[in-house]
Amino acid sequence: MIIRILSFLCLAISFSLGQTYDCLHFVKDAIKKDPLVAEKRFSTNIKREQLATLKAEVILPTFNFSMMVGPAPGLKEHVDSWGDTVEAWDFSKIGPYWGTQIKVTQPLNLGQYNVGKKAIQADIRQHELGLLQGEHKKEVELQSYFYNYLLALEMNRLAKDVEIQINNAYEKLEEALDNDEPNVSQMDLLKLKSNMYVVQEAVSDAERGLKQVMLAIQFSLQLDDKASFKTVDTLLTVRSEPLLSLEELKAIAIKSHPELKQLEAGLQARSYQMDLAEAKLAPEFFVMAEFEYIKSWAGDRQVIQKNVFAQDAVNKLSGTFGIGLRYRLNFWKGWQNYRNARIEHNALRMKENYAASGLLLKIEEQYDKVVSIKEKLESMKTSLRATEAILKGTAIQYDLDPSNAEKLLSAYTDNVNLLKKYYFAVCSYNVEFAELIFRTGLSLEEFHSTYISK
Numbered sequence: 001m002i003i004r005i006l007s008f009l010c011l012a013i014s015f016s017l018g019q020t021y022d023c024l025h026f027v028k029d030a031i032k033k034d035p036l037v038a039e040k041r042f043s044t045n046i047k048r049e050q051l052a053t054l055k056a057e058v059i060l061p062t063f064n065f066s067m068m069v070g071p072a073p074g075l076k077e078h079v080d081s082w083g084d085t086v087e088a089w090d091f092s093k094i095g096p097y098w099g100t101q102i103k104v105t106q107p108l109n110l111g112q113y114n115v116g117k118k119a120i121q122a123d124i125r126q127h128e129l130g131l132l133q134g135e136h137k138k139e140v141e142l143q144s145y146f147y148n149y150l151l152a153l154e155m156n157r158l159a160k161d162v163e164i165q166i167n168n169a170y171e172k173l174e175e176a177l178d179n180d181e182p183n184v185s186q187m188d189l190l191k192l193k194s195n196m197y198v199v200q201e202a203v204s205d206a207e208r209g210l211k212q213v214m215l216a217i218q219f220s221l222q223l224d225d226k227a228s229f230k231t232v233d234t235l236l237t238v239r240s241e242p243l244l245s246l247e248e249l250k251a252i253a254i255k256s257h258p259e260l261k262q263l264e265a266g267l268q269a270r271s272y273q274m275d276l277a278e279a280k281l282a283p284e285f286f287v288m289a290e291f292e293y294i295k296s297w298a299g300d301r302q303v304i305q306k307n308v309f310a311q312d313a314v315n316k317l318s319g320t321f322g323i324g325l326r327y328r329l330n331f332w333k334g335w336q337n338y339r340n341a342r343i344e345h346n347a348l349r350m351k352e353n354y355a356a357s358g359l360l361l362k363i364e365e366q367y368d369k370v371v372s373i374k375e376k377l378e379s380m381k382t383s384l385r386a387t388e389a390i391l392k393g394t395a396i397q398y399d400l401d402p403s404n405a406e407k408l409l410s411a412y413t414d415n416v417n418l419l420k421k422y423y424f425a426v427c428s429y430n431v432e433f434a435e436l437i438f439r440t441g442l443s444l445e446e447f448h449s450t451y452i453s454k
Helices: 002-017 023-033 035-042 046-061 110-178 188-195 196-221 246-256 258-279 331-400 404-438 444-451
Strands: 062-079 086-109 284-296 316-325
Touching: 023 035, 023 110, 023 196, 023 444, 035 110, 046 404, 086 188, 110 196, 110 258, 110 404, 246 258, 246 331, 246 404, 258 331, 331 404, 404 444
Parallel strands: none
Antiparallel strands: 062 086, 086 284, 284 316
């Protein structure tokens, strides 16, 4: 019971504090909420409606139904000038009238329907795989938002820390001047003061960069202006995912890359479209039926007509049924449609010959870039340790002799510049690693669930 209460309290606290994101959960949430992604997903409905339209056309391609009610004149008999008894309209006796007409035409080209259905389904599959590829590319952009946010936090922190340290040095220098220290002059103070704009500019740039990346994150997550964005870790570090070997990455791409699957679906769609264009060159059979029924209760007014199937000048019952054959006289237009479908199919066949090798070359290129940045980071760590040692020694000397303000500023500048380059390199590595995952054809979630959580 106590455990349940504690769990509930933890959930309540986390809810009140707001959700915190790691990179994976940020990408998952942003993909769900980003309006641009949702808009592209919605376009799949247009493709699906094509399939629904095809099915609707097959049920009853032509169905006309009409009905009318109203008054109708009666009939009367009279003898004409030839001595024959004939019926004539009697407008003095009006009665009710009802009529209906139905026309139906049903093609029998089920083969064309089946091929057309398969072509649309393959086209939908191709479109969905294209959207999936686009979403994977969007994930790279989202990961760049996440790591640039952490980079902006680091730059902000770094700039403000330098500002504090330089201000402390400035205060010490002023104090030494007030105490008439022999080794300190007004020139030392002016030199330090003249370089303060660099620090202030860095603080301003860091705050502006943080604001810019927050705007992108707010749009992707659809956050309010007042909503906060929190990350599990506020420090920018190298990604923890292991770097798989080049052979493993290539094997993943061959197995699961959406572009290869999209190409396969495109070949199927073009093949079916070619079959459909070829089928339309042949004649088409269809069934046609028509039914017409008209009934007036005006009658001849001598005897009220009760027989609903009685036929006269007003009443009518008729129908037709038959099998027809239709052939398109514009044969050359149909033949050109077939040729166009065949050319598109052959063009995709040519792409099939180099698609896989092209993807593998892109993976190798990206892999080399990631490895190069990783090696650069290791080298920069060594240099960072050296600049930190120099800065520490210079700071000790400055405490003993405030006249070395220029050396202290130089040491700070070297250390900060290298720190800045290091953090930018870490961010670059993390984003390029995201690009490497993208080129294997996996989403970030698929990469983690398949290759990281093992």
